Amino acid sequence: MDPAPSILSCIIGKTMKITTTNGCFQGVLFSVHADRAFTLIKVKDLKTGEAVQGAKLFFGQHVLNVEQVEESKSVGQEVEGETLEERSHILSLTTAQSNQEEPFNALQEIQHAVEPVEESKCVGQEVEGKALKERSHILLLKTAQSNQDEPFNALQAIKHAVDTEEVVYTVIDQFQTLFQPTIRHLQRQKVLSLAAACLKLGHYQKLCWLQVATRNHVYLFDILTMGPGVFKNGLQVMLQDKSILKVIHDGRLLADILFHQYGVTLTNVFDTQVGDVYLFSMETGGFLPQRTATLKDCLIRYLNMPSTHVNFLNVKQTLMKGIPNVWSDRPISATLLKVLALEVLHLLDLRQVMLDNMLADFTLLVNSYLNAPYPGRANALNRTEISCSELPKELQLLCVLQQERRTKALKEYDVNQQGFLTRS
Incomplete structure (x- = not known):
């Protein structure tokens, strides 16, 4: 029998302490996702003592340890000189096997529990209609x-x-x-x-x-x-x-x-x-x-x-x-x-x-093509027949433009060893 459903039901909604590569945080476990990420709400940064607005997502690869915090001993509450570390304890869960009674690390158990979760239960999917609406943090x-x-x-x-x-x-x-x-x-x-x-x-x-x-x-x-x-x-x-x-x-x-x-x-x-x-x-x-x-x-x-x-x-x-x-x-x-x-x-x-710049040469050639002073242009009836096979001088202008631009470019830019122009 798969222990995942019972395990998750035991820890969702519980106050958890999560130690990551970037710090230590405490909050209420909101959801555990298929890619081994955790979402906490009512989060507090234990290093700075400041509350984190809204929900916070923790990726599994950055999580070093997950512990459940006793509800009666919240963060910041002094209990006869106890330190923060003494106010939290490793989450103890039992598997469905009746012969196993030893507690084990909560992080490992959560990772095991989420393995069979379907992909459709994606990161941050809304649970019980709650949306992550608060969108402010200090960077x-x-x-x-x-x-x-x-x-x-x-x-x-x-x-x-x-x-x-x-x-x-x-x-x-x-x-x-x-x-x-x-x-x-x-x-x-x-x-x-x-x-x-x-x-x-x-x-x-x-x-x-x-x-x-x-x-x-x-x-x-x-x-x-x-x-x-x-x-x-x-x-x-x-x-x-x-x-x-x-x-x-x-x-x-x-x-x-x-x-x-x-x-x-x-x-x-x-x-x-x-x-x-x-x-x-x-x-x-x-x-x-x-x-x-x-x-x-x-x-x-x-x-x-x-x-x-x-x-x-x-x-x-x-x-x-x-x-x-x-x-x-x-x-x-x-x-x-x-x-x-x-x-x-x-x-x-x-x-x-x-697009306009890309068509600039094309537009220039077309205008030159149409406005060329052909013989008899003033009188369309006397216009000399135009050959359709010979490349008109107006279209040969493209080669002239390219050569002029190459000459200008060599004056304006440095050429590197690969033959590319160096532009700032």
């Missing part, structure tokens, strides 16, 4: 300046960076109410923009957020909370629909995660990072740049956006280096949600400008 980070040792509030830094723009977004973190109407709305679109936020676990990337934007609205899908069911219940159809164009900046990581972890093949994609390389080659007569451009580079270069409007991308990168699990923490602040929304907000405009 401390040191600046990159070597002469500054004092930490600053990274959340405030990001808030200052995103205050310059307004964006309308909706968070989709449960299957009830909003999910299906949103999926139907997205499937009716012709063009969408995409981005993703991931948690890096060594060489492994875990998808935390998927950002999808239409022309007027951004939808933030909480993949970590909703689990694989988010794709099986509609997102996969939209992502694989060849009639819907998806605009993304450097979609390699997202395409890899979608295919290998969720069986989703991303189709009909316009990648703005590829578009930038293509346009650079056009502008320089066939040369390639020594590196690809960031989203910030492209927004400034093609949309003429002030650097102050895209500073949030810099802060985001710095934040991810200082707090690698920033996108996996739950709850997440409204400021960070706005960062996710802003990341996809301008991709549709960026694609349109890139």
